[in-house]
Structures are given as C-alpha cells and as structure tokens.
Amino acid sequence: MKSSASPASSTAAGPAIEHQHSSFYRFVRLDETAALAQRLRDANAALNHAIGGNILLAAEGITGAIGGPTDALLAYETILRAEAPFAGLHFKHSFCTTRPFTLLKVHEKPELVAFGLDGVTGLSDTPDTHVSPQEWRKLIQRNDVVVLDNRNHFEFELGHFHGAIDPGVRHFRDFPAYIEAHAQQWQQEGKTVAMYCTGGIRCEKLSGWMTQRGLTVRQLDGGILNYFEQMPDAELDWRGECFVFDKRIAIDTRRRETETTAEDVYGDDPAEAWRLARAKRLDPAG
Incomplete structure (x- = not known):
C-alpha cells in the first residue's frame, strides 16, 4: 500500500511561506544511476539552482530531502515524477522559516539505507505491511x-x-x-x-x-x-x-x-x- 495523500498547500498551516521542505523515497530497480543523477543536477541548474538538499540514488531506488521556494520546489517535483520509475511519487511537505538547505547534492550509493545486513534490500517481494x-x-x-x-x-x-x-x-x-x-x-x-x-x-x-x-x-x-x-x-x-x-x-x-x-x-x-x-x-x- 502506498500513500495517496496530496501535497500540502501553503494554506494548511496559515499564510504562504517562502520556502518549503519536501521528502520522498521509492524502492524501485534503477539500472543506470549516473545518467539519472546528472539529469537531476541539470534540472536544478535550469531552475537557477533554486533547490537545495540531498538526493540519494542506488540500484534499489531513490530517497531525498530537498527544499526551496514553493514554485521552484513544485517544478522540481514535476521533473522527478516525469522520470518513468518515479511516476506518482509522493512528496511529504513541511514548512520552513529557515531555508533548510543551501546546495543540492545528488549522490550514488550501493544502498539507500545501509544496515550492514547482507542480502537485505527494499526490492524484496514480501507481504505488504x-x-x-x-x-x-x-x-x-x-x-x-x-x-x-x-x-x-x-x-x-x-x-x-x-x-x-x-x-x-x-x-x-x-x-x-x-x-x-x-x-x-x-x-x-x-x-x-x-x-x-x-x-x-x-x-x-x-x-x-x-x-x-x-x-x-x-x-x-x-x-x-x-x-x-x-x-x-x-x-x-x-x-x-x-x-x-x-x-x-x-x-x-x-x-x-x-x-x-x-x-x-x-x-x-x-x-x-x-x-x-x-x-x-x-x-x-x-
């Protein structure tokens, strides 16, 4: 079961706030992360580097925490969802007084979350919990x-x-x-x-x-x-x-x-x- 909640609007907690924070993840097989990482960096460059945060790519999927001005953040989320493996990706929003990040870093790693257990992957075919x-x-x-x-x-x-x-x-x-x-x-x-x-x-x-x-x-x-x-x-x-x-x-x-x-x-x-x-x-x- 995946969450179907829609992103929060700026009116959910009062008046519009200049910056918002967005977090997301999806376990999905990614065969080529280097080219994808560069596309995500280039997308931020096209937005005048308005987005900051950290995005992690691995063979088992993507996870990220990013932030920026609301309009730019929504534009970047649209770019992410346009990548076939991330269609329908759910973004969890929260509000910012402090700008949460300065620079966007896109990393490639062997695992999204490393627990030190051999053979443990988020891609396992297990019952929905x-x-x-x-x-x-x-x-x-x-x-x-x-x-x-x-x-x-x-x-x-x-x-x-x-x-x-x-x-x-x-x-x-x-x-x-x-x-x-x-x-x-x-x-x-x-x-x-x-x-x-x-x-x-x-x-x-x-x-x-x-x-x-x-x-x-x-x-x-x-x-x-x-x-x-x-x-x-x-x-x-x-x-x-x-x-x-x-x-x-x-x-x-x-x-x-x-x-x-x-x-x-x-x-x-x-x-x-x-x-x-x-x-x-x-x-x-x-």
Whole structure:
C-alpha cells in the first residue's frame, strides 16, 4: 500500500511561506544511476539552482530531502515524477522559516539505507505491511501491539508516539541487533510490532527481514511526516517534536519549524558530539 495523500498547500498551516521542505523515497530497480543523477543536477541548474538538499540514488531506488521556494520546489517535483520509475511519487511537505538547505547534492550509493545486513534490500517481494495514519492511530492503542521507534536515541528523546519503545540505538546499523534480542519474546507473547520512523524508509528496508524471522510487522505508511500531514490532531498521539535532518532541526505536529536548536537536541552527550559538530558546520544563514 502506498500513500495517496496530496501535497500540502501553503494554506494548511496559515499564510504562504517562502520556502518549503519536501521528502520522498521509492524502492524501485534503477539500472543506470549516473545518467539519472546528472539529469537531476541539470534540472536544478535550469531552475537557477533554486533547490537545495540531498538526493540519494542506488540500484534499489531513490530517497531525498530537498527544499526551496514553493514554485521552484513544485517544478522540481514535476521533473522527478516525469522520470518513468518515479511516476506518482509522493512528496511529504513541511514548512520552513529557515531555508533548510543551501546546495543540492545528488549522490550514488550501493544502498539507500545501509544496515550492514547482507542480502537485505527494499526490492524484496514480501507481504505488504503498511498501515495508513488513520489505521495507525487505532493500532497503537491495542494491548497486543509493541510500538517500536525505528530511529536513533536522540530523535526519540525529542519526540515520539505515546507508548513507544526506545531501542536506545545510536546508529541505524544497531537496530537489527535490538530486533534479534527481542524477537523471541514478542513471538511468544503474540505481539504485533508496529514500527515507525521519520519518513518511512528505514521501516521499509527492514520490514521484510523482520517478517522472515516470524514477526508480525506493521509499519506506518510514510512515517511520522505523513502522519503529521494526514492527521490534523496528531498531537493526540505524539509527544514532543520531530527531529529533521536539515537546518531547521525540528518541527511540530503542524509541520512548522520550532525554536529548538542543535544544542537542545544533542546537549553535552559525548556520544553525540560529532552530530553537534556537524550541525554547527551548516550555515544557518545560507
């Protein structure tokens, strides 16, 4: 099941905002990424380099987080959808006070999300485990469900779904070990694992692997960002803010930038010092 939500309009959260942020992904076989990467760079050049962000291409598909003036952003999304593998691609929008990115970088990588597990790909033919935001609200209230946050510890600390478990991981690659350590208990207890992440891609990559290990898995379609977009009363289920990997740092359930700073997120935690240093390297005025 793929999300069918339409992009948010500027009136969804008040008056028009100069910049918007757009995130997206799709697992689809790409046989030639070099030529595609250059077309995406050239498309931004044709828009006077109005778009900033990061786009990642791999043999298993595309993922991206981009931002720019609303008109230019919509034009670039149209260009992306014109590429045959990305027809109908869903873009999740949020709003910006700070310009989220300065430059557009298009990368080619072996995987969209690297978990360090051989043979795990988003292209696997596995049962559909997606649930809509509306279904998710009902699902996470059940007693036979484990609500699992598939993000890093610092992201959970900033905000999470009510009743969710924090695996306490510091890197994506540590998540499978947490699953291995708890899978037998969840199976014995007859639990369904309801899993979520920011945009959905991390859950997408691991859901098949978890299903193959005998777990009953459900994943929030489109992740937290889609939940905020689809559910105007998302604050009933969500506690805190949502971390975003750009200059804005965090957004609230209305998809609006908050006043949270990188120092607020990482604090004086030595394990996260490198993330704070990286955040400070971003030019906030760019």
